[in-house]
Amino acid sequence: MSAVLKSPTANQIRAREDRGRWWRFLLVLVITVVTLVPIGVVALLSLLPSSTSTTTGVTFENFTKVFRDTLATTWISNSLITTGVTVLVSVAVAAPAGYVLSRGRSRVVSSYSLLLFVLQSLPIITSVVPLFILFANFGLADSLTGLTIVYVAATMAVATWMMAAYFDSIPVSLEEAAWIDGLSVFGSFLRVVLRNSLPGVLSTAIFAFLLSWNDYLVALVFLRSDVKFTLPIGVQSFFQQNATDWGSVMALAVVMMLPPVIVFVGLNKYFSVGGIGGSLAGR
Amino acid sequence: MPWGAQAYSDASKKVTEAYVPEGKNLKAAWQGIQWNNFYQTFASAIASKTGPAVSTGGGFQAYQFAEQGAIAMADDVVATMKTNGMFDDLLPGVLEGFKTKDGYVALPWQTDMRVYWYRKSLLEKAGVAVPTDWPSLLEAGKALKKIGVIGFCTGSGAGNFLGNHWAVSMLINNGGGVWTPEGDIDVVNDRNQEAVEFMLEMVSAGAIDPGAVGFTTDNMDAQWKNSKTGYGMFGAYLPQRVGDTSGDIVAAPPLTGPNGDKTALQFVNNIMMYKNTPDQASSEAFVIYYLQQLKGYWQQALVGGLPVFKSITELPEFTKDPNAVQIVKDYSPIAKTFAARGTASTANTAVLDGGQALNKFAQSILTGKTDAKTILNDFATGLKAAVK
């Protein structure tokens, strides 16, 4: 609301709003607490001792156990590397493609956009086995490189659209000025358009981040050696025949939650910028 | 595969890596895989020729992969076992099921028995005896329900197959089953109908919890641990599993069906060899070695199944658990498999074990809203659609 408005009506509205804000705060607080109950359950279960333990009450033994007895630190670094590379490569590939989709208006470009959509509509569960067989031919089975390639491809359709949607909002006059200054099409894209698209790039990056950070369907088939596991597969390894080590699952789950939360807290100020919404796609 | 906690995987890796081959045979490397989606993992590995030479396997995958031409038959291993005394050391009934028309598809390494358990203090409180047949099972269920606990603990929620297992075990316990001795589908018959009607009566009498259809194994663990149930079916080693070895949770005797059948249900977990191996002789030598090392798993209490070798059941570490001894004595001799009324399993047994039809069958019974005839007909239709 603009502060320069001086009309009494506007002031009245404003006064009413000030009285209302604490009520709304209370409302949002209550809803948020209710919504987060399942998350609280995860946190609670991670702090309860396992059924075979002699400890009672709240304990951090699940965390110490996970970090002492399993390859948790390796898994964390695998996840970070896979996710980091996925994010960088997706943006690097999707941004130019998105630019073409945004600026090009030929039939080819339009059909390509549709093709992107059709090809990624096939559920991952039917494509993961053929992909594994294909990758095994190139020695990319049980490899984080192979996994990263799949993740990049999986992000491609949505990432390209997201970038295209953001470039749509960048006035073409910026590029026109650059062309007159003698920049090539690609040069102007790189130096002018991309530089002004930070929120769009961040949205796409967050989308790719969440997709590769949380995936377990692909990784489950692709990864075999425990030293190559990503975190979701590390969590899976606590599931045995008819039994599950829930304490370890929950402890590792809490660890898994932290990076996305840190990312969101860090990028919080961009949330009010339009376009970031698309970043959460992917499930 | 994770047949037990992390310690099992560690031990299994150690055993494999400690293997010193004789002569020209190759050494072995160890690889653990995830329990979830194991079929997908094995199938994609085999199809891409990155599969193992030797593996344990879940469910009935040996039969399936054999049908698809990926399994190396184990007849030579069986022949070797006959010469070195291992064959005579096998418990009855653990090997026969693997003999198909092409040969032995796999070798047993442990049995996963479905065992009836009771909580002594609760049966005493309810004033009923340990069930030995169907009427006493129903009676005990009702009595337990009266004192506010679950009369018969089972479940078929996400990832829980114990409900499926109980349903099939009851068919078998009435002389029925899913297959003819020749291996064809035979679901809709009088014996099976009688069994389903009885299970439905257990549900309508409240002996089985109305929520059972949604219970996971974790829910059931909690019910046993927290004395919320007095009787039910589980795997061997339930007391250890739920951390109550006070002696209050006791293995009950197998039930006798209304037509006098005394049976139990077991799954024989197995180890198989694949055709995609660098050297078949090395695969065979390794399997023999591995089977000879099995006793360590029971000495260190790392697995949840029962041994397949008599010599292991005679180890002091094994005999110190009276429940385990009783199960081997009472259940093993009368145990049948999912192949009943046949003896040898086929790829179709895998469809029964993992498929949608059985799960729906068990869930329909536990929901208790459909009559026996319809349930059996649906089961037959579902199976026929999936079986080749």
Add this chain to the structure above:
Amino acid sequence: MTTLTGGLSRARRGISPGGHGGARRRTSTLKAQTRRTFLGMLVPSVVLLILINGYPLVYAAVQATHDGSLIDAGSFVGLDNFSTVLASGAFWRAARFTLIFTLVGVFGSWAVGLAFALLLRTRIPGRGIFKVLLLLPWVVPIVVSSTAWNWLVATADSPVPRIFEALGLGSPLFLADPKLAAVLVCVFKVWVSFPFMMMMSAGALAAVDDTLYEAASIDGASSWQQFTQITLPLIARPTYISWILMTVFCVNDFPTIYLLTTGGPVDATTSLVVYAYRSVFQDFQTGPGVAVAFLMTLTLVVVSVILYRQIRRAHVE
């Protein structure tokens, strides 16, 4: 077909460097150069797309028309798998649940997400913290949150049934009753997905000019009128996009359903993707299972095409 993508991809101002503005005055060599550059910029994504998305599609087409297994291709059976699937009651029951699940998933999460976005748009102490906290359901791995939900509802002794009992509403068994299980899965899906819709809506709302509301208030429009006559039309385009994306996510959503109920009890929560999964990996019916996935994809494409048209219309208006 070209119009479909036009709405989403074309620049709002509809200008391309080779054919407009300053570039127009240049020679045709620039046009050719632009075309080459554009092509070059597309190449990496085209290669990835063909290799990683195209190859499995072809592979799946082969599977769907053969009677083989995952390991063995089997022999060609034409469209037999499709006719088998279409004739089965289980397929149509799964299709019905998929429809319900998707409708609730899309519109439920949209309504909740939009409500939160509107609330958090007003001045509330600590709203930045709320925004991050409310994202958590989306961020937590499903394998973990499904466990937490199971813990909350599974047995009569679980917290939620106890609360119902205390309120005199009986003691519902959410995972045992087919209807309640269906409701539970849908609610779970809304819980998982609303943060996405909240973010989409927040982004769209940020572009709406506040002074419009002030003017409307002065004119005496009620809050509801302001919402339906100002807010909704202004956020129509991003809303349609979010619906399309969420439709794809819902139809293809395997873990949310499978980890909570595995499709039970008695198939009550079996959606098409769960049905396809169970056919392929549990019944070992590779052909029919993949055929189900194909039919699903086809339907999805058709639905999205219709929604794209809507986007374009919203754009034109």
